[in-house]
Amino acid sequence: MTVVDPTTRTRWPVHDLCMTCLRSVHRDNDTYPSATIVSEASRVILFPAIDLKDGACVRLKLGEMDQATVFNEDPAAQAAIFERQGFEWLHIVDLNGAFAGRPVNASAVEAILAKVKMPVQLGGGIREMATIEAWLAKGIRRVILGTVAVRDPALVKAACARFPGRIAVGIDAKGGKVAVEGWAETSELTAIELARRFEDAGVAAIIYTDIDRDGVLKGLNLPSTVELARSMSIPVIASGGLASIEDVKALLLPENALLEGAISGRALYDGRIDPAEALALLASH
Numbered sequence: 536m537t538v539v540d541p542t543t544r545t546r547w548p549v550h551d552l553c554m555t556c557l558r559s560v561h562r563d564n565d566t567y568p569s570a571t572i573v574s575e576a577s578r579v580i581l582f583p584a585i586d587l588k589d590g591a592c593v594r595l596k597l598g599e600m601d602q603a604t605v606f607n608e609d610p611a612a613q614a615a616i617f618e619r620q621g622f623e624w625l626h627i628v629d630l631n632g633a634f635a636g637r638p639v640n641a642s643a644v645e646a647i648l649a650k651v652k653m654p655v656q657l658g659g660g661i662r663e664m665a666t667i668e669a670w671l672a673k674g675i676r677r678v679i680l681g682t683v684a685v686r687d688p689a690l691v692k693a694a695c696a697r698f699p700g701r702i703a704v705g706i707d708a709k710g711g712k713v714a715v716e717g718w719a720e721t722s723e724l725t726a727i728e729l730a731r732r733f734e735d736a737g738v739a740a741i742i743y744t745d746i747d748r749d750g751v752l753k754g755l756n757l758p759s760t761v762e763l764a765r766s767m768s769i770p771v772i773a774s775g776g777l778a779s780i781e782d783v784k785a786l787l788l789p790e791n792a793l794l795e796g797a798i799s800g801r802a803l804y805d806g807r808i809d810p811a812e813a814l815a816l817l818a819s820h
Contacts, residue, residue: 578817578818578820579786579787579794579795579796579797579817579820580623580624580772580795580796580797580817581622581783581796581797581799581813581814581817582622582624582625582626582656582772582796582797582798582799583617583620583622583625583626583798583799583800583803583810584626584627584628584774584798584799584800584803585610585613585614585617585625585626585627585628585647586627586628586630586800587610587627587628587629587630587631587640587643587644587659588600588603588630588631588640589631589640590608590610590640590642590643591605591607591608591610592605592606592607592608592609592610592613593605593606593630594606594800594801594804595630600630600634603630604801606804610643610646610647611643611646611647611649611650611651612650614647614650614651614653615650615651617651617653617803617810618651618652618653620810620811620814621810621811621814622653622810622814623653623654624653624654624655624656624676625647625651625653625654625655625656626655626656626742626798627644627647627655627656627657627658627659628657628658628659628679629641629644629657629658629659629660630659631659631660632659632660632661633658633659633660633681633682634660635660636660636662636682637660637662637666638659638660638661638666638670639660640659644657644670644675645673648673648674648675654676654677655674655675655676655677656675656676656677656678656679656703656742657670657675657677657678657679658678658679658680658681658703658705658742659679659681661678661679661680661683662680662682662683662686662687662690663690664690664693664694664697667680667694667698667702668697668698671698671701676701677700677701677702677703677739677740678694678698678701678702678703679703679704679705679742680694680702680703680704680705681704681705681706681707681715682715684704684705684706684729684732684733685713685715685722685724685729686715688732688733691704691733691736691738692733692736692737695733695736695737695738695739696736696737699737700737700739701739702737702738702739703738703739703740703741703742704729704730704733704738704740704741704742704769705741705742705744706726706729706730706741706742706743706744706763707743707744707746708725708726708743708744708745708746708759709721709746709747710747711725711726712724712725713725713726713729714746726743726759726763727762727763727766727767730763730766730767730769731766731767733769734767734768734769738769739769739770740769740770740771740772740795741763741767741769741770741771741772742771742772742774742798743759743760743763743771743772743773743774744774744775744798745759745760745774745775745776746775747775753776753778754776754777754778754779754781754782755773755775755776755777755782755785755786755797756773756775756776757773757785757786757791757794760773760794761790761791761793761794764793764794765793770795771793771794771795772794772795772796772797772798773786773794773796773797773798774797774798775798777797777798777799777800777802777808778802778807779802779807779808780808780809780812780813780816782797782802783797783808783813783816783817784816786817787816787817787820799813
């Protein structure tokens, strides 16, 4: 493992026994205010997104189900395209499932798993341990828990203990407050308050979505996402609004070095981002 200073991008090797104190340094912002911990293979990851509605690959506008644009009727074929383009991970959301509170587009997800070999993270309607276990057994690399992180944080912690490294938490914020039930309801929690509940639970990543930017190509809300990343030691992935190669370049700026990566949807589908250019840029850093 190494510690990296995003101001200089200097890396220092550290012994595993030092990890706890270094995470504390990162969180408390004292002796090394901009340092964070990364693995030797650490690099920014661009996650292409497949949002599933009624079995098709769609993009929503501001999280509204009635403002869905269908980009591909065959999600498995779309996943194969992303894999051929060279993406390392795939991000999937079962939109119907997020509203129903249970998996709805399972057949589409299973078809994707049968089609590609790239690791897949999946969210939407996953609110029971049995569902988590079933998806991981079917080949999902990482399960994303959203609404249940607010409603039943004990389940998230239990899942992290049972499946180390395979549980992520999805935090979707609207007007600064965490939204649940497929973004249909807003809680009184802030993103930082919710994330800190899982600081020592073993969560693999926090996926932070700014709903006010999702699907409208306004650009990532990097200040809020970085603020969240600085508040804890869990890796954070940015989502919502990624619009152009300039957003990809911004991820590589020293002030944003804490972020593990970002999720891209509409900008990839409508050609605003060239996959080869974006991946080459990330690989060069």
